[in-house]
Amino acid sequence: MVCPHHLPSTRIAWFRRKEMLQISEGTKLGVGIDKDRFLISGNHSIGDFNLHISNVMESDLGQYVCTVVIEDTSVQIIFNLVLKKAPTGLNIYVVNTSKNKSNTFLEESTKVTVTENETIKLYCNISSGIPEETLEWVYRGNVIKTGGPGSIRLIMKSTHTNSGQYYCRANSSVLDTPLTKSIEILVHYKPKVTLSVGNAVRIIEGNSLNVYCNVDSSPEVQSVSWLIQNNGETRKYGDGRVLQITVITRRDTGVYICKATNMVGSTMAETSVTVMYAPDVTIVYENYTVNAKSRKLVCLPKGVPANYTFFQWQHKSEYGDHIRFLDGSEDGILLLPKSKDFNSQYYDNGVYVCTVSNGIPGVSGNSSRTASVHLSISGKPMFVEDNRRFSYGVIKESVEIIINIFSNPKYSDIFIHNQNGEQLISDKSNFNIIEEHTFVNDTFYNSNVRVKGYRMTVKIAKLRPEMIQNYTLNLQNEFGQNHYDISLFRASVPRIPMNLTLSTKEGNVLVSGYVTSMVG
CATH class of the missing domain: 2.60.40.10 (Immunoglobulins)
Structure with a gap:
């Protein structure tokens, strides 16, 4: 204890106030003072008379008075000697409960493993010092609870986010640095599963699909697999964290489920994939x-x-x-x-x-x-528009009359009558009817088109004069009948021109001619 006066001409004395026991005057110790532990130190020549106590004991605690007499004036400086003691024996315990939950006991540990949602109870105690210390629980650099002296508890519900090192820290003015003790908490939990896509995916057929299954697990996962739900059933699709479909088709539409499993349990995440096409x-x-x-x-x-x-x-x-x-x-x-x-x-x-x-x-x-x-469309036979209602023939020559027909179903009966109403019978010698499948030209709704039909050829091997007349072709199927009128005209070979005209043009001779009232 330093008495703050430095005047060599002054008188300085130390007293213990409790019993007004004089300890010293100047450098001289009082009667009964332990000279092995008490000492007046300092540079006495300049007025330093400091009280030094070695091996302080509890009986030494209390107030001390430095009395300074300057001429006729007395000044007292009071010192309060208290005992300082560093806290010791910092420990962390886990509070456990017996299987029948009838007893609890403390177990000193540096690591504890729990399952998510279990209650963790930690107990930190210390042999208190003087002055009393404060205790803190620290997690990830943050003080999460303050208490003391002597002990502090920490009770919390374990989650997958509170694994890590927990520190119990004792703070005291006696200590240069706080005392710390740590315990590692390892929380085991079912896998936390998320997908790289949302709850629903729409994709065009033919594209590729990649979905990543992100898994957070403690302990490590034992398996990651994919399931698919479609057509009212669930089946396994594959293993691994990546769902990959190189060329997706409409059959791949469904709900895809990533399932991750560890020793604690299983968790699933799903997405609905709709393949658009x-x-x-x-x-x-x-x-x-x-x-x-x-x-x-x-x-x-x-x-x-x-x-x-x-x-x-x-x-x-x-x-x-x-x-x-x-x-x-x-x-x-x-x-x-x-x-x-x-x-x-x-x-x-x-x-x-x-x-x-x-x-x-x-x-x-x-x-x-x-x-x-x-x-x-079924209906009665029809005669297409490209038919011609007249034909020409040369007497004693062969002639063909061609008629194009559309009939669905095909006509079943054919009748040909002359203008007198007489039916002509095919004799395959001079008069014959030939039928064939072909495409025929017609006009449908102002468009010229080709349609499947029938071509009927009425063939006369040798035309006689009485055959030059009008004919009617009658066709019939189950939906009705239809007729078509056609006229056969006489034709002749053109005669030789009788009047000729000669003319020249750039060295060439041109011949032209005509026959008055030419027949042919």
């Missing part, structure tokens, strides 16, 4: 007769998404010749208009093409998809 298109229809009231074709697309845009229907011949475009309904239904001309209803025969899109490109890159059907 351009529609497959079918047309529902029925072949009908010209007398049918319902004349409907229904275009049925099947794609994902099921949001469809229907374009105009196209009507073509069996040979691909364009006939017309037709407007259908917004939901893909085509109602064929009823023709007022009964004889032209067979024009509806042919190929009908439905074009539809849901905005998803197909393999070719085109988002529009088509389907086509051949619509066959």
Whole structure:
């Protein structure tokens, strides 16, 4: 204890205030003072008279007074001697409970392993010092609880985020650095599973799909596998943390589940994969007769998404010749208009093409998809428009009369009558009828097209004068009959010109001629 006066002419004395025991005057110790432990130190020549006590004992504690007498004035400086003691014996214990939960006991440890959601109880104690210390629990550099003196508890619910080192720290003014003790808490928990995609994935058919299964696990996972749910069943798809489908198809649509397992348990995460594709298109229809009231074709697309845009229907011949475009309904239904001309209803025969899109490109890159059907309309035989109602023949020469026919079903009966109503019978010698399948030219809805039909050739081997007249061809099938009138005219070979004219042009001779009233 340093008495803060440095005047050599002053008188300085030390007292213990408790019993007003004089310890010293100047450098001289009082009666009964332990000279081995008490000493007046300092540079006495300049007035330093400091009280030094060695091996301080509890009986030494208390107030000490330095009395300084300067001339007739006395000054007292009071010192309070207290005992300082560093805390010792810092330890951490885990509070455990017996299996029957009837007793608890402390177990000193530097590491504890628990399962998530278990309660952790830690107990830290120390032999207190003077002055008393403060105790702290520290986790990741942060003070999470303060207490003391003597002991501090930490009770918490274990989670997957609070694994790590926990420190019990004792702070005291006696210590140069705090005392610390640590314990490692290892929390085991079921795997935490997340996917690299959201809850739902929409992907176009033909592309590749990669989904990563991110797993946080303690202890390490024992297995990671993929499951798929589709068509009402769940089955294993594969193993590993990456779901990889190089070329995805519509059959791959489903819910994909990543399942991770460790010794604690299993956890799953899922995503719903929808494979989008351009529609497959079918047309529902029925072949009908010209007398049918319902004349409907229904275009049925099947794609994902099921949001469809229907374009105009196209009507073509069996040979691909364009006939017309037709407007259908917004939901893909085509109602064929009823023709007022009964004889032209067979024009509806042919190929009908439905074009539809849901905005998803197909393999070719085109988002529009088509389907086509051949619509066959049954009715009575029809004579196509490219027929000629007159023909020419030379007497005593052969002649052929050609007639093109459309008939569905094929005509079953053929009758040819002359202008007198007499039926002509094929005798295969001079008069013969030849039939053949062929395409015929016709005009459907103002479009020139080729259609499948029949070509009938009436062949006369040697034309006689009485055969120059009008004929009627009658055809019949199960839906009715139709007739066609044709006239056969006489033809002759042109005569030789009688009047000739000669002229020259740049060295060439031109001959022209004519016959007045020429027949041929």
